[in-house]
Amino acid sequence: MGSYNQSNFQRLLSFTKLLTSHVSQGRHDEALSIFHHMQTSLALSLDPHVFSLVLKSCSAVHRPQLGVSVHAHVTKSSILSNPFVASALVDMYGKCVSLSTARNLFDEIAHRNVVVWNAMISLYTRNGNVFDALGLFEAMDVEPDASTFNTIISGMSGLDDGLFKAVEFYRKMRACGREPDLITLLALLRAFVDIAALRFIKEIHGFDVRNEIDSHSQLSSGLVEAYGRCGCLANARNLFRYMKKKDVVAWSSLISAYALHGEARAALEIFREMELGKVEPDEITFLAVLKACSHAEGLADEALHYFGRMREDYGVQANSDHYSCLVDVLSRAGRLHEAYEVIRKMPMKVTAKAWGALLSACRTYGDLDLAEIAGKALSEIEPDNPANYLMLARMYSGLGRHEEAQRMRRKMKEKGVKASSGTSWVVYQD
Numbered sequence: 001m002g003s004y005n006q007s008n009f010q011r012l013l014s015f016t017k018l019l020t021s022h023v024s025q026g027r028h029d030e031a032l033s034i035f036h037h038m039q040t041s042l043a044l045s046l047d048p049h050v051f052s053l054v055l056k057s058c059s060a061v062h063r064p065q066l067g068v069s070v071h072a073h074v075t076k077s078s079i080l081s082n083p084f085v086a087s088a089l090v091d092m093y094g095k096c097v098s099l100s101t102a103r104n105l106f107d108e109i110a111h112r113n114v115v116v117w118n119a120m121i122s123l124y125t126r127n128g129n130v131f132d133a134l135g136l137f138e139a140m141d142v143e144p145d146a147s148t149f150n151t152i153i154s155g156m157s158g159l160d161d162g163l164f165k166a167v168e169f170y171r172k173m174r175a176c177g178r179e180p181d182l183i184t185l186l187a188l189l190r191a192f193v194d195i196a197a198l199r200f201i202k203e204i205h206g207f208d209v210r211n212e213i214d215s216h217s218q219l220s221s222g223l224v225e226a227y228g229r230c231g232c233l234a235n236a237r238n239l240f241r242y243m244k245k246k247d248v249v250a251w252s253s254l255i256s257a258y259a260l261h262g263e264a265r266a267a268l269e270i271f272r273e274m275e276l277g278k279v280e281p282d283e284i285t286f287l288a289v290l291k292a293c294s295h296a297e298g299l300a301d302e303a304l305h306y307f308g309r310m311r312e313d314y315g316v317q318a319n320s321d322h323y324s325c326l327v328d329v330l331s332r333a334g335r336l337h338e339a340y341e342v343i344r345k346m347p348m349k350v351t352a353k354a355w356g357a358l359l360s361a362c363r364t365y366g367d368l369d370l371a372e373i374a375g376k377a378l379s380e381i382e383p384d385n386p387a388n389y390l391m392l393a394r395m396y397s398g399l400g401r402h403e404e405a406q407r408m409r410r411k412m413k414e415k416g417v418k419a420s421s422g423t424s425w426v427v428y429q430d
Contacts, residue, residue: 019053028057048082055088064096081111087119094123114142121148125155146181149173154187182216189222198230221249228257248282255288264296286310290325300333324353331361336370352381363395371395386412
């Protein structure tokens with residue numbers, strides 16, 4: 001190799017390293033700038049790895065035109081046969097153009113390995129088309145890997161009724177000889193947390209410990225939250241105690257666990273321990289603290305104190321959830337006009353949560369004037385929610401103002417709003 005070509009080759013290696021670094025760190029605009037420089041200044045052909053990286057950046061910053069240009073180039077250069085380039089192209093079209101375009105390209109690829117199949121299956125699950133993903137899984141002409149199973153388990157876990165389908169698919173994964181990994185456990189845990197399925201949570205924890213995955217903070221924090229949702233606060237606390245890395249997510253999970261079960265004083269004490277441990281709270285932490293105050297009596301002043309500290313001490317900007325929580329705390333404490341003032345001064349659009357908390361408390365404390373204000377606001381935000389009309393109607397009836405009560409019911413009828421019957425379901429567990 002001549003010295004000129006050797007110099008170009010060294011520059012190509014150097015640029016490829018820099019490009020890889022930019023993409024892995026999420027600096028996609030910088031990555032595309034490097035790619036442009038590589039194309040215009042190097043006299044050597046770029047390898048498939050470069051194009052797969054560039055396509056990933058195109059997907060991340062939504063640059064379909066550049067992605068199409070890369071597609072044309074790799075087709076002319078016969079690089080499309082590379083599975084990593086092919087999967088990156090499928091992914092780019094699915095994220096930047098349409099699922100149907102991605103599927104058309106997928107169907108045209110002659111030699112598809114598991115990486116290419118996974119790219120298309122992942123696009124379906126990410127867009128909520130879990131049954132299309134399952135259909136593609138059944139059609140696979142190559143052996144699925146752990147990533148294939150993880151993608152579908154994750155998609156199923158996000159469905160309202162997908163828990164048991166996710167568990168069934170997990171069993172299928174094990175039957176195929178594929179070992180679950182961290183991603184599998186996180187996907188399953190997300191579903192189990194939502195319904196507090198203790199037996200399954202213990203199973204994940206056991207597998208986690210046996211396979212020494214428990215050093216991963218995200219999984220450990222998820223288990224702390226899961227045990228907390230089930231009311232197993234001792235399990236949550238013990239797991240937290242033995243965590244090697246207690247980051248803000250772990251602390252917030254433990255605070256949330258205690259807050260959820262009305263252990264407000266304990267939750268606030270954990271927050272103080274967190275501060276003493278020099279771990280800086282974030283917006284999730286403060287939401288957990290405010291919820292702790294909401295779930296206990298007599299903590300309205302504490303809620304105001306922590307709400308003020310968010311911005312003053314930590315520079316955390318309150319969002320609508322924080323404001324709604326504060327309104328709820330003040331409303332439950334009977335400080336209705338303070339709650340209303342918080343609503344009036346909210347720097348963002350007031351949510352149904354905030355107005356709903358105020359309306360519910362107005363019924364408890366018999367403040368009809370504020371109830372009418374809250375009811376009117378709710379009828380504009382969620383006109384099809386029967387609970388808001390019924391609550392006002394019951395307040396009117398309780399005060400002997402039956403004509404107004406009938407008016408609310410007529411309003412419901414005129415708008416076609418019907419009160420639905422209640423339903424419940426149970427997960428049987430050991």
